[in-house]
Amino acid sequence: MQLRAAPPLLVLLPALVLLPLALLLPGLSHGGGWELIGQFASAALTPSLEPVVLRSVAAGLLVTVAMALLGWAVSLVLGLLLGVASSRTVWTSLTGSALPATGIRRLLAVPRSIHELIWGLLLLQLMGLQPAVAVLAIVIPYAALVARVISDLLDALPTTNVEALRAGGAPAPAALLTALGPALLPGVLSYGGYRLECALRSATLLGVFGLGGLGTELKLTMQSLAFHELWTGLWLLLAVMLSLEAGLGGLRRRWLMPVRFGLQQPSVGLRAREMVLVLLALLPLSLLLGQALGVQPQALFTWQPLPPLQNDWPSVLAMPWPALVGGTLALTLLAACLAVGLAPLLLLLAAPSRWLRAPLRLVWALGRLWPPPLTALLLLLVLQPGVVTGALALGFHNLGVLGRLLLESAADASPATEQALACAGSGPRLALLYGRLSVVARPYLAYAAYRSDVMLRESVVVSLVGATGLGSQLLESLSAFAWDQLLALVVVYALLTLVGEDLSDRWRARLLASG
Amino acid sequence: MTFRIRATAALVGLSLALLPALAPAGGPLPSLLSEAKAQQNTKVLRIGAIPDQKPELLNRLYPLVANELSRQLGVKVTYVPVVNYAAAVTAFRTGGLDLVWFGSLTGVQARLQKPGAQVIAQRDIDASFQSVFIANTSSGLRPISNVKGLSELKGKRFTFASESSTSGRLMPQYYLNQAGVKLSDFAGGAPGFTGSHDTAIALVQSGAYQAGAVSEEVWRSSLSEGKANRAKVIQIWKTPGYPNYHWLAQPDLDKRFGKGFTARMKTAILSWRPTNPRQKEVLALFGAQRFIPANAAAYSSIEQVGRQIGKIR
Known part of the structure; x- marks a missing residue:
């Protein structure tokens, strides 16, 4: 036994x-610093409310949120494309061989294995201090992570529907989209929402290491032991994080839970319309945020030469x-x-x-x-x-x-x-x-x-x-x-x-x- | 149900319509495209500094420096803050900063990475700068008479100022080595790096660290401003002098701002005197009477120490 x-x-x-x-x-x-810990804890109740502090914290928060949102949006789009490109089901239906999927999957393991902070610090060396660095640092590992989850989700779906449509004479792309698209949606929505929460945390963290935004404010106030100012930033960040989590949770429930005990049946296609509206709203928002941040896409291509590698x-x-x-x-x-x-x-x-x-x-x-x-x-x-x-x-x-x-x-x-x-x-x-x-x-x-x-x-x-x-x-x-x-x-x-x-x-x- | 859809659509439409109001003037796309061009055309001198002291102090000092330089040189000057020493070096290499107030170590690193960079000036106090070792009074550490006495620091909780600080890391570590103290000899197997000299003093005074090493200049001003309390934190040793801080400029400034610009900038900085009220304020915040010429050769000893410690390769 x-x-x-x-x-x-x-x-x-x-x-x-x-x-x-x-x-x-x-x-x-x-125990040397208990006095300082005490000061830190008591400052939680009396965060600084001076206009100067509030302004700089709010400006920092805006930058962090913008970085997170931009990085998230780009990584989601890239991740979806890469995810489809690394799906065995897709390649098998299109070409009959799953080999390219395995190859792409292996390649994507590399950007995924390196933390966004390391990407950030390395890109900083290549591209100099500019807002695009933080966004790109989030995009690279996140896109690879999203791609992996999407391809896993795709490959876990039953392929019988695809085969049935193909047998009925539908071309491969149409069959794939019709059979797998709707089934994939819930997974993409719930994972995408989760990634946005992660992106906010990542953007803050990147700031702590000098890439700007609220993280930088937090680090500087912590470093100069200005705990009251530190708590102003922390409370504000908490409010944003909790409302983001609550908002995403609400959307997830609204879009993904089956309607039980509903007296009114929602009209057909309501959810789809809502999703399209939200997506459409995201596009101009991303552009605006990119502009507000001063992200210059062309700056991504002007790389600085690295100093010679010592051997x-x-x-x-x-x-x-x-x-x-x-x-x-x-x-x-x-x-x-x-x-x-x-x-x-x-x-x-x-x-x-x-x-x-x-x-x-x-x-x-x-x-x-x-x-x-x-x-x-x-x-x-x-x-x-x-x-x-x-x-x-x-x-x-x-x-x-x-x-x-x-x-x-x-x-x-x-x-x-x-x-x-x-x-x-x-x-x-x-x-x-x-x-x-x-x-x-x-x-x-x-x-x-x-x-x-x-x-x-x-x-x-x-x-x-x-x-x-x-x-x-x-x-x-x-x-x-x-x-x-x-x-x-x-x-x-x-x-x-x-x-x-x-x-x-x-x-x-x-x-x-x-x- | 249709009401709900209409309400949602109206809400989204309204927010879409209002969004541009949040944006600064100019449509998003044209300005995105024109930005890079604009940056090439306008001649802005971007100055920076290693963040060796509290951001409040830096944010007060450097805009004043920018104003004064702008007045004397007739070009727009902006101050770009950076978050750590290495970032300042990187920004200099990648061309994000034109004129930077570096420490010896970071200055040497920057010159090695950007051949042709010009040493502009140093303060009167920089020709022979010193570091101090400080200790919390409850640590039992007493003032020592020579470098060998630093071996007392073995097994203590010890902090440096920043990883790349000359006075708060490089030179103190050099003298610790001479006394036979390795970094792994400190309590916890490693020293701390607080980020700046002010914080190092505050943390040693609080008892979070038992001892530390900081710039003598910051230590003296902490004492005179009453931020450091002699009943809690004392100086135990002062190092011999070595050359420190200096202004370093990009090699291509003459090409960008006109012939002789670098020389004019140098003359301008060297001309600051306490008799001019504006310049007096700048000099006071720098803790100096005036700036003096500096030459790159003076920093070769620092480069040697840097290579020995492994901070220059």
Whole structure:
């Protein structure tokens, strides 16, 4: 007989990492900066409302939103095209061979494997400081990510309809569009909305590293310890993020949920018309934003020559690679365990009380909101730099993302088992654990596997601050303008994330298959 | 149901109609196309600086510099802020900045990446600039008499100012090396980089770091302005002098602004005196009495140290 953990327990397993962490933390904390942390926390209640600050924060926010929206719109269009171009179904129907699809897919893995921040920093070197850099930095990896999801969605659709239409004599393009288009739409809509939320976070993060917008304001105010001004920006960003999430959620429900119990049947084609209207509104909006930002498309083609590549490969080889890679992996693993395990644990702890859920949601929203490097800077005030500090910052950010997802999917799940358990006399926590959480456990873990892969990619962001792993070396090499080192670091990073992506794909497929 | 569609359509139509009102004058497309042309024609001198101090100070100082230069040279001058040292170097290489106030290290990096760049001037205090090591009083660190005493810093929480700062990183690290202290010897296995000298002082004073290294100039002004509290943070050692900050100009300014422009710019900067009220304010914010000529050869020692530390390759 084989002993297997029940899914809901599997969800809680990663939280075990808290035990060694609790042992390590006292040794790492130095408590030197508690006074500053106190100032930071109390400033949350008294953000600066001076007109000068408000104006500069609002201007920064506008730039960030514009970058996010432009980057998102372009990446979505590009991603759709590339996604169709890398779909096996499409190529098989058109030419009879799926080989080109596999080739394009492999090629797209490269832009995808490099985090938008690295793209941003590299493009900055090539094109100089201009708004187009931030937009392009978002577009490159996002388009490749969207393409992958679209082609996965396309290839997962049953091909019987296409074959039937083809057998009936329809030409391949028409058959593909008719059979797969409508089936693809829900996936594109919900994933596209999610990417817009990501784009807002990315644009903020790019700003933290100097590409302009609210992120830059946040970094500068944090750096000069002007916490009241910092909170002005953070609260405003929170408002924008939450309304964006709510707005997208609303649209998703309106367009994707089947109409139940509706007295009035919506007229045929209403949704389609609404979508077309929104799309049409997006086009002039993007143009205007591009103009307001000062994005000059032609500037993308005037590249600056890079300084000559030094070929000091022995010194590149002599870098402490095992420590760098080990640091990155340890950081990712710790952050992933923290984020994946803590979300259900906190939900369980807060379950019996309605009053606890609201603060929990707020903490998660703040986690999504704060760019991880800012959290890391704050943590450095009381903790020593290193893997744990970086992991806490990265974990907190992803806890916000995972927590929201868990809460939403738990709310959507059928409450039957939980109610049955509660009626049979089990406590609210146990009922939640074996009721709803047990239902969502497998999809949650599958998403967590995907998220861990994202965290590996994101680890570069905190390791710049946390003084550990590949990212810290990346910043050193960048400020020394050591192109050979940079090249080697980016290649190693890309390889790591490609392996990570493969592992997370396999783990996800296994989880979903055995469910 | 049709009401709803009409309402939606009306709303979208209205917002579409109102959108252009948000835009600055000029249609989106023509201005997009004419922008690049306009930039080539208008002669704007773009000045910048490494962000070594609080943005508030930089934002007060450099617009004044831009005004003064514009008045003396008769061209439009704008100040372009950058977020970190490396970005300033990159902006200089990629032609985004024409005249930049660099530190020694960033200046050498910029000249190596842009052959022909011209060193214009330095401050009177830059010929022999110094760094100070500072410590929180609760750290138990005491003033030391010579460089070997820096070995006391092993195992302490230590911060530099910025990765590419000459006075807040390069020279302090050079002297730490001489005392046998490696960067991995600090608590946590690595030093911190706070981003600017002011922040480094504030964080050492708060106790977040036990010790740090900053520019002597910023340290002195923090003390005199009362921002640094001697009861909480003290100076433990001052380095010997070395050449630091300087103005660096693009090699092609004469071609773009007319013959002799670079020389006129140099004369203008060197002519600033405290007797002129406008120039007095600029000089005061720079912490200097006046600017003096500088030559590139003076920075060769910095280049050597930079190569030794690995910040120049």
